[in-house]
Amino acid sequence: MRTRPERLYEIDGLRLLAALCVVLFHYVFSGWAGGKTTVTFVTESAWAKYGYLGVDLFFLISGFVVLMSAWGRTPRQFVVSRVVRLYPAYWVGIAVTATVTVLLGWGLFQVSVPQVLANLTMFQSVPNIENVDVVYWTLWAEMRFYILMLIATVIGITRGRIMAGLWGWLALTFLVELGVLPGIADLVVQSEFSHYFIAGMALFMLYRFGLDWQIALLVPICLGNAVYRAIGYAEAVGERYHVTYSPVVITAVVVLIFLVMTFIALRVTRALARPWLVTAGALTYPLYLLHAHVGFILFARLEGAFNKYVLLAGMIVVMLVAAYAVHRFVERPLAPVLKRLLSKREPPAHAAVPAGSPTG
Template identity: 25%
Template sequence: MAAHGLRGLAAMMVLLAHILGGTAKHIYAQNDAYVQGIAGAWALGTFGVELFFIISGYVILPSAMRYGAQQFALRRFLRLYPLFFVLSLLFIVLNAITNAYPALNSTKAVISGLLFINLFTGTEQLTPNAWSLTYEVIFYLLMYGIVYFTVHHRNRAGAAVAILVGLSFLLTHPIAIYFVIGAAIRLASARPWRWPIPARGLELASLIAMIAFASRGHFEYSWSDFADPVLVPIILSAGLYFHCAVQPGSLTARALDNPLFRYLGTVSYSLYLVHPYSYYGIRRIFD
């Protein structure tokens, strides 16, 4: 399945971005040629997080529709929290010793991070790259709330409230659009599409466009960022590419159908959480 291989690819993209970005910021900051030379790859690598969000939207929707609330919550908890908790404790201990991130040594930051409420308390998530997990958890809750009232227990009032809450979160955190894109692609995949150009040609064209646009810079996805003419094309090309990639027989499915990417897809979550410790080591080697 292309989505599985893309998950592993996205994890490697983020790892590469942190290696390049870390060396550019902390070691070779005075070397303009290096900093400018890796800028595109650095920006493209950080886009792996947005790719993760699309994949989550794509795979979580059918899970929410299939399972009851208790089973869905248990499956998501066991998939996400145990490893996150262990590595968060490791970070808390190391940060208490080194004080590398003073703002994260407070009780408020620690509790908010462990409970995934840091977006609402104004603190950072624990460990440098775990910020995206808060978005994941909130998406799980919002998605299941909408599915619960529209599929499992049809209730117009409940569905309206769930949708309004979801829209309000999207309006305050526009980066969540990638989850919506993934879910929309899952719904669209239920019916065949006929494109005016060959599907593989469209897949290749949208992939090239996504790489070209996503390499132009890193965005925080505040509403002011949408004034940049590159941001909307990034979103559109990413959605079109992923839609093409998950079709049977796609170029992406064929390229990623090998033991390496099947393995990376399987360990992608572990790799994503562990890799900060890896790139700190690699940074020392560069230094």
């Protein structure tokens, strides 16, 4: 068995790239296509409309790094690691988004006190309460994945159990897609994106233990299902925004996502790893949380005051600076405090520090 995995700096850079793809999708395409602003980027939208696939990359990364985070940890340690990682920046994101919405968001968005309070839990989807920001939907998907990983830590994580669990999850995915299982089962199975979580975990097993026949079979099956579901999802997105998506482009992007993560798992990309990429990774989660509704509102209020490309570049810079501020002045100071409050004295776990998804 290989030794404890080192930090994968290249994943930090990949995370920020995925986040910027989502930012460009919102700012260059969905903002005006969805009627949130009249600042239009018609020509650029031909490629920016594919930026939402950054979320698919996030989910694949999440499968990899969350298993890395859970390996060797007790259930309590895993929960503490997720709470410390997720909630401080998320609470700030809610506060900033709600404040900007109340002050400047008239005619675009609205929030209520009960809605904000429910969102603070990150479980607002359970009582079907609307998200304060549209991007929070991915956090509910991630949270359900974390619950499955928590169950794995309770059972005990071993190589054999993880591989058996991955095959079982993939089988349930196909049973949901075939209509054999009732729709409510998809609350747990998440067949729309489960192939990314499954493949990400399988690629971590490849990274940790090396290639075997199960991984060599599991990852391509997940890739096939990912392409199939991504094309169907693109059709739904196209109907929403009245555009068409190329199945060839969708397929190429999904295959590229899998290839890049496979190269990382095989350690092919180690020459690209640079310690400064940690900062890029640190910006990802707060950037993701802050950019959407706040950005739409600022675009709407500032449109006409600046050249649209200057406005676009300025907005991205402002959001990156705000993301760094959240990381530097909120996440870094609060993380050790929260960890001390939530932890109890116990032997240290032999687990690597993950460089995860937007929430990893």
